[in-house]
Amino acid sequence: MSAPAVVAPDTLARTWGTRRGIVGWLSTVDHKNIGLRFIVTALFFMALGGVLALTMRTQLARPDNHLLSPQLYNQFFSVHGTTMMFLFAVPVMMGLGIYLVPLMIGTRNVVFPRLLAYAYWVYLFGGLFLYSGLLTGNGAPAGWFSYTPLSESAFDPTKGSDIWAQTITYTEISMMAVAVTLIITILKQRAPGMSLNRVPLFVWSMLVTSFMVVFAMTTIATASFFLAADRLINTRFFVERAGGDPLLWQHLFWLFGHPEVYIIFLPATGIVSHLVTTFSRRPMFGYTAIVFATIATGIISFGVWVHHMFATGLPALGLSFFTASSLVVTIPTAIQLFCWIATLWSGRPQWRVPLLFVLGFFFILVRGGLTGIMLASVPFDLQAHDTYFVVGHLHDVLIGGAVFPLMGALLYWYPKFTGRMPSETAGRWAFALLFVGQNLTFFPMHVLGLHGMPRRTYTYLASTGWGSLNQLETIGSYVLALGVLVTVGNLILSAFRGRTAGADPWGADTLEWATTSPPPPGNFASLPVVESRDPNWDQTRPEDRPIVTGLPPERREVLFTTALDAVPARRIELPGPTVWTLAAAVGTTIGLVMLIFTPWGLVVAALLSAAPFIAWSWPKVGGSA
Amino acid sequence: MQGAHSVLGPASPQAAAIAHLALLFFALAAIVWLLVLGFLGYALLRSRRLGERETDARLTRRQIIAVSAALGLSTIVLLALGFVDYGTARDIETAHTSSSDTLHVRLIGRQWWWQVQYQQRTPPYQVVTANELHIPLGRPVVLTLESADVIHSFWAPNLHGKSDLIPSYSNAFLIQADSPGVYRAPCAEYCGTQHAKMALLIVAQPADSFAAWYTNQLRDAPPPAGGAAAHGREVFLAAACPFCHTIRGTSSGGNVAPDLTHLASRSTLAAGTIPNHRADLAAWIANPQGIKPGNQMPANLVGGSDLNALLDYLGTLR
Numbered sequence: 001m002s003a004p005a006v007v008a009p010d011t012l013a014r015t016w017g018t019r020r021g022i023v024g025w026l027s028t029v030d031h032k033n034i035g036l037r038f039i040v041t042a043l044f045f046m047a048l049g050g051v052l053a054l055t056m057r058t059q060l061a062r063p064d065n066h067l068l069s070p071q072l073y074n075q076f077f078s079v080h081g082t083t084m085m086f087l088f089a090v091p092v093m094m095g096l097g098i099y100l101v102p103l104m105i106g107t108r109n110v111v112f113p114r115l116l117a118y119a120y121w122v123y124l125f126g127g128l129f130l131y132s133g134l135l136t137g138n139g140a141p142a143g144w145f146s147y148t149p150l151s152e153s154a155f156d157p158t159k160g161s162d163i164w165a166q167t168i169t170y171t172e173i174s175m176m177a178v179a180v181t182l183i184i185t186i187l188k189q190r191a192p193g194m195s196l197n198r199v200p201l202f203v204w205s206m207l208v209t210s211f212m213v214v215f216a217m218t219t220i221a222t223a224s225f226f227l228a229a230d231r232l233i234n235t236r237f238f239v240e241r242a243g244g245d246p247l248l249w250q251h252l253f254w255l256f257g258h259p260e261v262y263i264i265f266l267p268a269t270g271i272v273s274h275l276v277t278t279f280s281r282r283p284m285f286g287y288t289a290i291v292f293a294t295i296a297t298g299i300i301s302f303g304v305w306v307h308h309m310f311a312t313g314l315p316a317l318g319l320s321f322f323t324a325s326s327l328v329v330t331i332p333t334a335i336q337l338f339c340w341i342a343t344l345w346s347g348r349p350q351w352r353v354p355l356l357f358v359l360g361f362f363f364i365l366v367r368g369g370l371t372g373i374m375l376a377s378v379p380f381d382l383q384a385h386d387t388y389f390v391v392g393h394l395h396d397v398l399i400g401g402a403v404f405p406l407m408g409a410l411l412y413w414y415p416k417f418t419g420r421m422p423s424e425t426a427g428r429w430a431f432a433l434l435f436v437g438q439n440l441t442f443f444p445m446h447v448l449g450l451h452g453m454p455r456r457t458y459t460y461l462a463s464t465g466w467g468s469l470n471q472l473e474t475i476g477s478y479v480l481a482l483g484v485l486v487t488v489g490n491l492i493l494s495a496f497r498g499r500t501a502g503a504d505p506w507g508a509d510t511l512e513w514a515t516t517s518p519p520p521p522g523n524f525a526s527l528p529v530v531e532s533r534d535p536n537w538d539q540t541r542p543e544d545r546p547i548v549t550g551l552p553p554e555r556r557e558v559l560f561t562t563a564l565d566a567v568p569a570r571r572i573e574l575p576g577p578t579v580w581t582l583a584a585a586v587g588t589t590i591g592l593v594m595l596i597f598t599p600w601g602l603v604v605a606a607l608l609s610a611a612p613f614i615a616w617s618w619p620k621v622g623g624s625a
Numbered sequence: 626m627q628g629a630h631s632v633l634g635p636a637s638p639q640a641a642a643i644a645h646l647a648l649l650f651f652a653l654a655a656i657v658w659l660l661v662l663g664f665l666g667y668a669l670l671r672s673r674r675l676g677e678r679e680t681d682a683r684l685t686r687r688q689i690i691a692v693s694a695a696l697g698l699s700t701i702v703l704l705a706l707g708f709v710d711y712g713t714a715r716d717i718e719t720a721h722t723s724s725s726d727t728l729h730v731r732l733i734g735r736q737w738w739w740q741v742q743y744q745q746r747t748p749p750y751q752v753v754t755a756n757e758l759h760i761p762l763g764r765p766v767v768l769t770l771e772s773a774d775v776i777h778s779f780w781a782p783n784l785h786g787k788s789d790l791i792p793s794y795s796n797a798f799l800i801q802a803d804s805p806g807v808y809r810a811p812c813a814e815y816c817g818t819q820h821a822k823m824a825l826l827i828v829a830q831p832a833d834s835f836a837a838w839y840t841n842q843l844r845d846a847p848p849p850a851g852g853a854a855a856h857g858r859e860v861f862l863a864a865a866c867p868f869c870h871t872i873r874g875t876s877s878g879g880n881v882a883p884d885l886t887h888l889a890s891r892s893t894l895a896a897g898t899i900p901n902h903r904a905d906l907a908a909w910i911a912n913p914q915g916i917k918p919g920n921q922m923p924a925n926l927v928g929g930s931d932l933n934a935l936l937d938y939l940g941t942l943r
Binding site for chain 2: 069070071074141142143147149150155240241245246247285286289311312313316320323324327328330331334335337338339341342344345346349359362363366367370371373374376377378379380381382383384385386387449450451452454455456457458459460461464
């Protein structure tokens with residue numbers, strides 16, 4: 001092929017760029033735009049879920065409080081949980097993956113960019129749908145877990161549980177689309193030379209996570225479909241009076257629900273690996289062990305779900321199997337923790353703000369992991385289950401284990417996103433507030449649980465003696481919220497005021513730092529060839545490193561490489577911008593909203609989505625899709 | 626009522642075994658947590674000031690040894706915890722085999738109160754009450770846990786862990802109290818609007834006072850001799866009350882709300898929500914939705930002297 005070795009930037013921008021104006025904004029298929037949209041939207045939903053949490057904490061600040069009615073409180077905690085799990089934690093990690101994976105593996109875009117654009121719109125509409133329910137008095141009333149029969153029409157005559165089930169459908173569609181896109185992108189589009197044993201650890205974690213999403217979301221899709229059918233067309237999957245089984249729901253839900261926790265946690269471990277490597281300035285110790293630990297976690301996490309059901313009266317022998325698997329699942333995480341510490345030990349830690357979040361992660365996650373081990377014990381769990389002890393535990397592992405690394409990640413990759421550095425001072429303040437707030441809010445919950453406070457209660461009697469610890473937790477939650485505000489302020493203001501970052505402000509090892517900040521359309525002026533695990537730390541000068549040639553710059557072509565060794569295999573052309581993805585998402589949304597009123601919604605959804613689907617796949621004359 | 630619902634204040638062999646296990650867990654967890662953080666602190670403070678791209682075979686070897694040792698230790702601790710856990714579970718299982726001595730009680734969860742039915746082998750003796758479970762000290766009690774609507778969970782932290790009440794299932798759960806006291810058992814599975822105000826009181830008492838209580842509960846409510854209480858009985862029967870409630874010895878026969886035959890002998894109202902004093906009872910009858918919003922009891926229009934008479938009558942139901 002006779003294409004020039006180094007492509008003129010304006011040619012690349014013409015080929016890979018997004019159209020200007022509102023149409024360009026709506027039609028973009030650039031993974032960087034879509035990834036940032038996922039992240040920003042997820043943070044927006046986090047703020048909404050956070051406001052619900054603060055209101056609940058204010059309600060619980062003193063006994064017999066009347067700020068929230070029981071009905072409203074119950075909707076608040078249901079929507080809070082649903083938001084944080086389905087609309088914040090998973091999408092934000094996926095958004096980070098969508099943004100970073102193509103950059104880290106040295107390619108120009110994901111393999112199914114239009115599917116990704118569709119996934120974003122479906123996610124956005126699904127999230128708004130959940131909140132439209134809350135605002136119209138149809139907030140989900142049966143918890144983020146929607147146990148049957150409480151979520152069946154006999155006990156929830158509102159539209160709340162329908163909206164809940166449908167919100168789950170939206171996120172299933174969206175996350176499945178993202179997951180298959182990432183899997184194929186990671187397996188087929190890595191830069192030449194990036195064999196599987198050179199793949200950055202964050203990319204590994206996204207690969208395992210995406211496979212988990214495919215399996216876990218299938219389970220919840222089945223469950224939420226059964227529930228919606230029970231409510232809409234009177235099937236009897238979970239209705240005991242008609243031969244259904246309310247416990248079936250719990251099995252299906254937790255077979256999804258526990259992997260879900262690791263779907264949130266594994267990307268966070270990938271983040272920590274990168275922060276540790278960069279700020280200790282050493283290659284990761286135990287790379288292979290960490291990769292296998294990540295895979296092992298992904299697999300074992302599908303075998304622990306019954307530890308959420310110890311109190312349901314299942315046979316003791318069966319329960320003991322799940323105790324064993326719940327203990328075993330901690331071992332891969334322990335491997336990762338020890339490897340990170342060993343890496344820090346070997347290097348020269350640089351005390352930048354993202355590393356502080358890693359320390360906070362250690363402090364809180366290890367505590368949460370240890371309380372998790374306790375909950376694997378059947379006798380102990382029978383006491384702690386469904387009490388504030390579990391609330392404390394789960395917020396330790398989710399905030400300490402996922403939100404702290406996420407905050408570190410947002411600050412760490414911020415220069416890449418915006419081209420400017422975030423404020424260190426604001427970052428330190430935010431860290432201090434988040435750290436103090438998290439501990440103040442969630443540590444006392446363990447004590448309250450042991451003193452008998454059940455979860456999901458809108459108030460408590462003064463005579464219980466739970467008042468002062470609850471008050472402390474409420475103060476802690478305000479501190480935590482202040483930390484989030486400082487972080488958000490930092491992220492917004494630094495986009496205007498921050499120092500210009502340059503391509504590689506941290507001196508990091510992976511490929512996303514080998515291109516400008518923010519990366520141009522098409523990501524790299526010339527596609528890199530990889531010769532080591534830390535390509536950006538190679539001794540060669542950047543201009544001497546090998547690059548990929550032979551792709552025509554005026555077409556959206558990327559290189560497909562083999563799955564194991566990343567040997568160049570063939571060129572493929574990726575599709576460009578289109579508004580049909582948005583049209584398809586609108587069609588899906590109209591159908592799914594109708595589906596809570598009539599089964600015909602399914603037909604409408606199929607018809608309204610099918611036309612745009614066909615339009616977006618229609619081949620362009622001249623062979624380019 | 627403080628301490629009446631604490632995992633760490635055991636009043637039974639089962640809860641004692643779990644509390645013991647919990648304390649062991651806490652001690653071990655604290656040690657492991659400090660070790661990991663100590664290891665981390667050491668790594669950060671004593672880290673090698675090596676050149677950025679230098680490799681050091683000796684260091685790598687030490688890393689491998691340290692990580693393997695930490696991993697081995699973790700595995701041993703996990704195995705030990707597993708064994709201790711199984712041991713505790715088995716102790717709890719085998720501590721009591723139900724004997725002729727065992728008391729059998731059927732406990733039915735309802736939105737949002739507890740129906741208590743003592744299962745006696747010799748009919749016609751059957752005691753039915755609500756929201757208060759009396760048990761004799763030192764005797765095993767087998768609860769048959771059932772639900773009339775959604776899933777609830779029985780949990781008396783001082784006596785044992787939880788067991789769910791699931792519609793169409795029937796879970797057997799053995800408890801026992803060795804120290805006298807009133808233990809609080811809040812519903813532990815989210816069951817809808819008033820999940821927060823659904824507590825069962827467990828009164829553990831010596832055998833003789835239990836027997837006296839039980840004998841009293843077997844009695845029907847006698848009609849009052851006269852006066853305001855007799856009028857109150859008529860008020861009760863004429864109002865909507867009998868559609869849901871039963872007072873044995875009258876024509877009332879409702880079964881979807883607490884049995885009131887011995888209402889005055891109970892210490893709380895509305896499933897452990899308010900004390901059973903005359904003023905509280907009056908407030909409850911007049912405006913149950915104000916005290917426990919969303920519960921199944923409608924407001925009543927009984928007022929003035931009728932309400933006073935009704936309260937007089939209910940006060941006789943000891």
